[in-house]
Amino acid sequence: xxxxxxxxxxxxxxxxxxxxxxxxxxxxxxxxxxxxxxxxxxxxxxxxxxxxxxxxxxxxxxxxxxxxxxxxxxxxxxxxxxxxxxxxxxxxxxxxxxxxxxxxxxxxxxxxxxxxxxxxxxxxxxxxxxxxxxxxxxxxxxxxxxxxxxxxxxxxxxxxxxxxxxxxxxxxxxxxxxxxxxxxxxxxxx
Amino acid sequence: xxxxxxxxxxxxxxxxxxxxxxxxxxxxxxxxxxxxxxxxxxxxxxxxxxxxxxxxxxxxxxxxxxxxxxxxxxxxxxxxxxxxxxxxxxxxxxxxxxxxxxxxxxxxxxxxxxxxxxxxxxxxxxxxxxxxxxxxxxxxxxxxxxxxxxxxxxxxxxxxxxxxxxxxxxxxxxxxxxxxxxxxxxxxxxxxxxxxxxxxxxxxxxxxxxxxxxxxxxxxxxxxxxxxxxxxxxxxxxxxxxxxxxxxxxxxxx
Numbered sequence: 476x477x478x479x480x481x482x483x484x485x486x487x488x489x490x491x492x493x494x495x496x497x498x499x500x501x502x503x504x505x506x507x508x509x510x511x512x513x514x515x516x517x518x519x520x521x522x523x524x525x526x527x528x529x530x531x532x533x534x535x536x537x538x539x540x541x542x543x544x545x546x547x548x549x550x551x552x553x554x555x556x557x558x559x560x561x562x563x564x565x566x567x568x569x570x571x572x573x574x575x576x577x578x579x580x581x582x583x584x585x586x587x588x589x590x591x592x593x594x595x596x597x598x599x600x601x602x603x604x605x606x607x608x609x610x611x612x613x614x615x616x617x618x619x620x621x622x623x624x625x626x627x628x629x630x631x632x633x634x635x636x637x638x639x640x641x642x643x644x645x646x647x648x649x650x651x652x653x654x655x656x657x658x659x660x661x662x663x664x665x
Numbered sequence: 666x667x668x669x670x671x672x673x674x675x676x677x678x679x680x681x682x683x684x685x686x687x688x689x690x691x692x693x694x695x696x697x698x699x700x701x702x703x704x705x706x707x708x709x710x711x712x713x714x715x716x717x718x719x720x721x722x723x724x725x726x727x728x729x730x731x732x733x734x735x736x737x738x739x740x741x742x743x744x745x746x747x748x749x750x751x752x753x754x755x756x757x758x759x760x761x762x763x764x765x766x767x768x769x770x771x772x773x774x775x776x777x778x779x780x781x782x783x784x785x786x787x788x789x790x791x792x793x794x795x796x797x798x799x800x801x802x803x804x805x806x807x808x809x810x811x812x813x814x815x816x817x818x819x820x821x822x823x824x825x826x827x828x829x830x831x832x833x834x835x836x837x838x839x840x841x842x843x844x845x846x847x848x849x850x851x852x853x854x855x856x857x858x859x860x861x862x863x864x865x866x867x868x869x870x871x872x873x874x875x876x877x878x879x880x881x882x883x884x885x886x887x888x889x890x891x892x893x894x895x896x897x898x899x900x901x902x903x904x905x906x907x908x909x910x911x912x913x914x915x916x917x918x919x
Binding site: 504507508511512515516517520523529532533536537540541544545609610624628629631649652653656657659660663664 | 680681682709712713716717719720721723725726727728729730732733735736737739740741
């Protein structure tokens with residue numbers, strides 16, 4: 476008898492137990508912590524690479540999961556949860572850039588300014604005097620090129636999706652990607 | 666595209682599409698022919714290909730600290746009800762769950778559940794044993810405003826050590842009975858709107874819960890001071906309420 480009630484309630488509409496995502500959507504904080512543990516590194520990675528700032532990325536990661544908690548009841552399962560979460564992370568980072576203007580000064584000289592390419596290639600960071608690794612080189616890309624490179628070459632978004640996220644054209648996204656790859660090549664070959 | 670060999674500039678311009686796999690076959694051949702005969706462009710192709718491959722394989726990164734405490738602090742913060750124009754109230758961060766179709770029955774169930782949460786909280790606050798309700802997500806059980814569906818998906822409040830034979834148990838049991846009766850009524854009305862397979866699963870689970878409730882009560886009659894049995898009974902009652910709540914809010918079959 477005592478075990479009879481253990482599997483009830485969770486069997487609607489099928490006999491499958493609800494996932495941690497479903498439990499979290501229903502307000503189960505322990506389930507949400509498991510969701511967090513399972514996805515935290517990936518979300519943090521997106522935040523680091525998109526923002527170029529590890530300390531800020533930790534705050535953004537927290538913002539992403541708070542938003543996820545708030546929005547989980549709206550998750551309809553039309554895409555994989557990880558896809559939904561990663562898109563949410565991208566949006567949080569992009570909104571942070573817009574609302575806080577943290578990159579504004581860098582963007583002003585970096586997004587479309589050819590000088591940024593020169594400075595990128597000309598002044599290696601002190602800790603990478605000989606040869607930069609890819610992670611460091613990405614972090615030093617101009618913000619516009621970095622975002623497109625991260626979204627396309629690391630996260631696997633298509634140019635059309637990136638264009639929608641960033642408010643640019645698909646052609647602009649392609650151009651930024653090409654620019655980013657050439658800048659990375661230059662940095663890595665120095 | 667063209668049979669004319671690429672220049673290095675044309676190679677550069679076509680490189681992204683080549684790596685994307687979106688270059689037409691003829692142009693691919695022209696680009697590859699150029700790369701085969703041009704040291705500069707062959708090296709560029711190799712390097713950029715290596716970068717894209719390495720980027721796709723970059724490992725995930727680890728934050729320098731555990732970020733969870735900061736998250737749980739924020740999601741555990743209670744919803745603050747703010748006054749807004751027109752005398753209505755607004756809840757910060759309210760979002761309607763995906764499975765809450767805005768039907769009259771759902772709204773009725775929402776009102777009932779909100780009232781139940783309030784009653785249960787009130788009852789357990791006055792519990793002389795000092796035990797309390799543990800709502801796993803206080804942010805989602807805040808009282809709803811009149812014009813919005815409340816945060817229904819919070820699990821049913823867990824009532825501990827307040828079962829039938831405790832000093833204050835009669836009111837609590839009455840509340841359970843009243844809530845279950847009202848939810849039962851809603852669920853009866855809803856059955857015709859639900860898929861027959863779903864109804865069968867509901868019936869099956871309700872029978873299991875009812876059996877557990879009956880057996881717990883019978884055991885308590887023999888051993889009225891067993892805290893374990895009190896908890897089992899309360900768990901079963903809470904599960905029944907949670908099941909009925911879920912059914913009351915299930916979307917109608919399509």
